[in-house]
Amino acid sequence: MSSGDESDRVFKALSAAIRRDILDALKDRPQTTGELCARFPALDRCTVMQHLRVLEGADLVIVKREGRERWNHLNPLPIKHIYDRWIGAYAGRAVEVLDRLKTDLEG
Amino acid sequence: MSSGDESDRVFKALSAAIRRDILDALKDRPQTTGELCARFPALDRCTVMQHLRVLEGADLVIVKREGRERWNHLNPLPIKHIYDRWIGAYAGRAVEVLDRLKTDLEG
DNA sequence: TTGACATGTTATGTTTTTATAACATGATGG
């Protein structure tokens, strides 16, 4: 079965668009919770924090506190892990399918 | 923002362990709905079909009917797409992080 | 120290997802 407890949390965390957007926002540099909330004005501050907690639970976001600020850092390793253990094989298979298709069209 | 309607459906589809297990079961060869239900005895037949519908909606499973049988085929392309457009960058970044870590440890 | 600020917690209503039951269709083989 494909579901370790760890990668299951990662898949779940990635399943919400807003959380993927948060990760994208953290790609360039770490940001405080406040900065992130400002970046997503459509959502309530509590909602953003709830999503951050999910990302933290999946180890996709690592938190460092400085005084009264909370710095959220992106951790891309869990994504690499699910890629290595799961997605890579499918992507490779997709390439095979495309190659076969290409060959068929040329033949 | 990271969320096209298409890849959002794919991420959502991949977020449930049972659906990833179904995709794994379809990796080797297409299977009928009945075969899949037999493979997951813990779940009700209706539940399996509901999950198949989600996978079909994400274009991860392609259905071909033959008489009274329904053959479910894996389509790995959507996974390749989200890899190309999204996951690859994170996996690459993870490698960077690891490299930097390795260099730091050696230095 | 004290008021403003950044963040955190608990509780709660709403929507989605998941699982199942009950019933329906439609091909197949005798």
Add this chain to the structure above:
DNA sequence: CCATCATGTTATAAAAACATAACATGTCAA
């Protein structure tokens, strides 16, 4: 034709995810 089998549909109950409000804590700076 007719019973059976594989699949499909609709409805619904239960669980999980999502969004927000109301309240709480701890820090900084004047």
